[in-house]
């Protein structure tokens with residue numbers, strides 16, 4: 286089961302996560318407070334994952350397989366990653382946590398034009414992961430944009 290996970294460091298005026306959640310599962314009591322989650326209301330639509338400008342919203346599936354969990358995060362670089370690709374999974378500090386496998390890429394035409402990648406990683410490490418390393422081609426693409 287995919288569940289919402291928010292790791293929001295912001296104490297600045299910000300609430301796109303709340304606006305993106307039609308299910309009412311995210312509440313930002315005042316603009317400078319961190320979001321609160323009502324997990325029982327989350328329908329795992331993923332809108333908040335794509336909508337958050339701070340890349341602080343994730344969907345996690347800790348029951349993906351016996352050994353792996355998945356985490357979904359926005360990924361804004363081209364070319365589009367391919368299913369099955371192995372990538373370094375990175376933490377909040379940009380440090381490598383483990384090797385991950387791309388299991389799904391949700392295209393840009395959904396969810397505010399932001400691509401979302403679903404990465405499988407060892408179950409016990411999933412809550413440390415916040416994204417994945419870029420390839421050299423993706424780094425060049427960013428420079429050319």
Ligand code: SF4
Pocket residue numbers: 289305306307308309310311326327328329330331332333334344
């Ligand atoms: S995944 Fe969808 S339903 Fe769940 S908190 Fe995010 S926007 Fe709301």
Ligand code: SF4
Pocket residue numbers: 291293294295299300301302303313319320336337338339340341342
């Ligand atoms: S949109 Fe993202 S950065 Fe802004 S309050 Fe929500 S989780 Fe935090």
